[in-house]
Structures are given as C-alpha cells and as structure tokens.
Amino acid sequence: MLKTYPCGHDGEVLVDKLRDNLYVLRVNDKGIRFFEALWEIPEGITYNSYLVTGPEKTMLLDTVKAGFADCFLEALESITDIGSISDLVVHHSEPDHSGAIPRLLERNEKIAVHSHPVARNIIEKTYGVKLNNYRPLRNGLRLELGGDYVLEFIATPWLHWPDTYMSILEPLGVLFSGDVFGAYSVPSQLSDRGVDFEKYAWFMKKYFATVIGSYRDWVVKGTDKLEDYRNLFNTVAPLHGLVLEENVDRAIELYRFWGEKHTIATKATVVYVSMYGGVEKAARRAAELLASKGYRVSVYGFNDSERALVSDVLGDAIDSSLLVVGAPTYEASVVPLMKYIAELLCDKTGAGQRVVILTSYGWGGAAGKRLENILKSCGMSVRYIVEKHGSIDEDELVDAVEALTIE
Ligand code: FEO
DSSP: OOEEETTTEEEEEEEEEETTTEEEEEEEEOOSSSEETEEETTTOOOEEEEEEEOOOOOEOOOOOOOOOOOOOHHHHTTSSOOOOOOOOEOOOOOOHHTTTTHHHHHTTTTTTEEHHHHHHHHHHHHHHHOTTTTEEOOOEEEEEEEEEEEEEEETTTTOOOOEEEEEEEEEETTTEOOOOOOOOSOOOOSTTOOOOOHHHHHHHHHHHIIIIIIGGHHHHHHHHHTTTTGOOOOOEEEEESSSSSOOOHHHHHHHHHHTTTTTEEEEEEEEEEOOSHHHHHHHHHHHHHHTTOEEEEEEEEEEEEOOOOHHHHHHHHHTTEEEEEOOEEEEEEEOOOOOHHHHHHHHHHOOOOOEEEEEESSSSHHHHHHHHHHHTTTTEEEEEEEEEOOOOOHHHHHHHHHHOOOO
16 A cells, blocks of 8 residues: 655655554655755655554654645544544654644644653754653653554664664564664655665765764664664664665664774775866876776866765765865865865764875965864874975876875
8 A cells, every 4th residue: 555645846745554553654855955954965855754553552653844744644644543643752853853743733732742851842942832741751661552562762862863762663573763774865665675775875875974974973882782672673664765674784784884984995085176177187187096096986076167965975985995185275274165075074974084185276375284184183094285386296196196095
C-alpha cells in the first residue's frame, strides 16, 4: 500500500506500511535548496515520521517541517483518527521534525508528549505552545503500547542536538535513529531493499559531514552504545532518507569510520577560489599531478562564472587523506569565501589530513599564513605553502605535490 498526498509545488507526503502496526509518513521536500539555510542540496531531502498502532496506544514518532504540516496531517488522518493518537515521541526537536507539533496539538490537545526536557523547552519557546501533558524521557525508559509492543529509549546526546534520544520498538526490532543514518536526497523507494547502497552512501556522507560532522566524538560514543543493543534491531528508521533493512551493519560501519576520523589513503580533494584564473590553473594542475600518481581526486572550483557546492566539498573532504586548498590574498587576508570554506573544512571534516596551500597575490601575500592558521587549528598537517607573487610555476607545484604525498 502506498498513498501519496501532494503538498503544493514543493513536495508530497508518502504513506506506507513498514510492518504490521508500523507506518512511515515521509515528506519529500523537493523545493528546498539550502538545508539549514546553509547546505546546497539540489537532491532534496525527506522528513520521516512514523506511526505505531499498538494494541492499547497509538504513538506518533516525530513530525515534519512546519510548511508541510497540513498535508502531513491529511496523510496521518488516512491511517488513524488523529483524536485517537495517545502519545507523541520527540526524538530530536530541530524544527525539521518538530515543526508540525503545534498543528497536531490543535487537533488533539490530550496527546502525551515524550521528550528530553531540553526538547520541551525548545518546543515551548520556539512555537509558543504549552505542553500540558508532558513526560520526560530517560535512558532505559520502556513505554508500553499494549501486547508485547514496547518502545525502549537510548540517550544519544549531541546526535545531533543535546536533546537526542533513539528508541527500539519491540517486538519488531526497529531502531528509530533520529538524524543518525539519515541522508539527503529523495529516493524513489522507502527502504534500501535493492538499492545501490554504496551510491546512496554519498548522500549519507554528505549529510553526516554537513550536519553531524562537528559532533564526531559523540558519534563514536553513540555507535559504541548501539553495539550493546545490536541484537535487538534488524531495521533502522531514520528521520531522513531510506529506512535501512539490508545495510544496517554497513551504515554503522560507515558511521564508525567517519566518526573515528579515518580517511582513505588514496583519496584527495582539491578546492580553490580563483578571482582571475591564476589559482585555478595551479589547483587544476596539482589535481592532474595527484591523479598521475594514482590518487582519486575530486576538484571543486569557485570562480567568477561558476561555483561548486560547499556541501559537496565537505562530503568529499571528510574521508580524503590529502587536501589541496587554493585561494588568492584579498585585502591583507585570504579571500573571504575561502576563509568560510577553510573554517568549515576544519570544523566539519578535520581528520588530520595532509594539506598543500596554493596562494597568489598582486602586491602583498597574506592568504598562505591565514589559511595555515585555520587549517592547523584542527590538527591538519600543512606540508607546503605556495605564496606566489603572480603566477604559480610548474616546478613549485611538483615540489608541493611531492611534499603532500610523502606519508
Ligand atoms: Fe533532521 Fe537535526 O534535524
């Protein structure tokens, strides 16, 4: 069974039954361009909500972004009487999942709302609502839904906000994982059955780098904790992207790899900002030299006619061993766009990468030192800095790439 409810020009809600007494309601947001007003996602994103119809309780797990509230409630009504919903679980209160709560409570003010106390505060302050029937979550809490249906909670703070809980639904063996294991894109199917997962994993990695990258220490703690529960779930139901049925272990393995800041030895990312073409020429030549040495190289350029996506840069940089960062000096510093990118490279993807910095200037060089300070601040190993008056020559590029590739 699959029903679709249109939401204007920007999306739709899909409704399907995942298991007996478990439904997914998935908003396909095709109109979004910048997730969190930051991350370029032409591939779109989904917001997933789940409904459990236990023998005694009907429990909604998270909602969706506010702009989709009306069509979400219409879709919800197709599978249950909204007045019969007894409980709402807020695993994480970011508005992409809590935005429809005010409209839901208008329809049923008796719903018991379960969340971290921090989430209660966020919801009440953000939406100006009062959660009169509020119940705090705690690690190990078991909510009974009748029969042998139980939802057990696991505290997983900072994945991706401090309020985050995951939960496991017995006896179905489904882990509701919040943002964790989520991904950008609007896949045509609801679960990963038959999907080319390694291809889909790019969207998972891009989501990880942009949204969760700053919390990688917590990812390690969270995945360690999940190990204790691994025999209790066979399916992962995240708040974005596909429900995972066939690739649960692979997803956990990837999260551990990225969380522990491992990188791929043969992978390089080249990113440059070029005002008049000089840095671009040098950066692209460095990419050629790296490719000729057997590295898999991704190149992202920002110039006066086109721009790569910063979100894609971060998605590739997070597991690259080598980085080439190119930018000109601009007003006694580094060109502002590269300052922004370099700070994000550190905050979101810093994993001890070896780095070459390529800079040029007209009358006074400053970009090299500025970039070095930024990139070293997160433990990257700056191997070579080219700070060149005018154009960067081939000999210097060969030396820089040589320095970069020595382990
Ligand atoms: Fe998908 Fe952190 O919200």
